[in-house]
Amino acid sequence: MEERKILVVEDEKKIALALKMGLNENGYDVQLAFNGLEGKNVFLSQHFDLIVLDINLPGMIGYELCREIRNYNSQIPVIMLTAMNNTDDKIKSFEAGADQYLIKPFEFKELLARIRSVLKRIDQQHLAIGNILKIADLEMNLDSKEVVRNGKKILLTAKEFQLLEYFLRNRNRVVSRADIAENVWDIDFDTHTNVIDVYVNYLRNKIDKGFNVRLIHTQVGMGYILKEEK
């Protein structure tokens, strides 16, 4: 299984670095952010499997960041950390969309156990639905490699499939051409090539053309976003 990526947003550097070290030792890839705004920017810049989020943060408090994260991604697990053992905080965390809640000081192994159980639950959900990525009426089955929109089977080339998979894994998030180049083509972005725009257009013709709701949107000057326009 590929390495899981965890974003840790924690302003106390000592705690943040200790968490990173411990999680690295357990096979997780970790990115740190030291305040709420940085946390949001890092979250938007790449794909993560899980977020560990301190409540008391400068810049943007943890609940607020959790709510923002939920606007972009309703499924990513969020574990909140707090120094206070207070029922209000707990309720607010869950209202903001957190999955788990941990009171400081905690033992590292306790956090690790939570992370493992949350990721395991997510894996089981994926297995239960046959490893399907979904947005609106479009479904991609990663096992059978089938793509269906509104009941209609869509035939994609291998590259188009990879591009759509990347969009689906980052749904509701703007991805730049450089992100796509690196993750789908495994190359550094060369500004002289329009291969990405060409492929996005191929994909549009197959998954959007003839359907009422468009899913692939151009974000001028930034890249593309896969989302269901409400």
Ligand code: CA
């Ligand atoms: Ca803090």
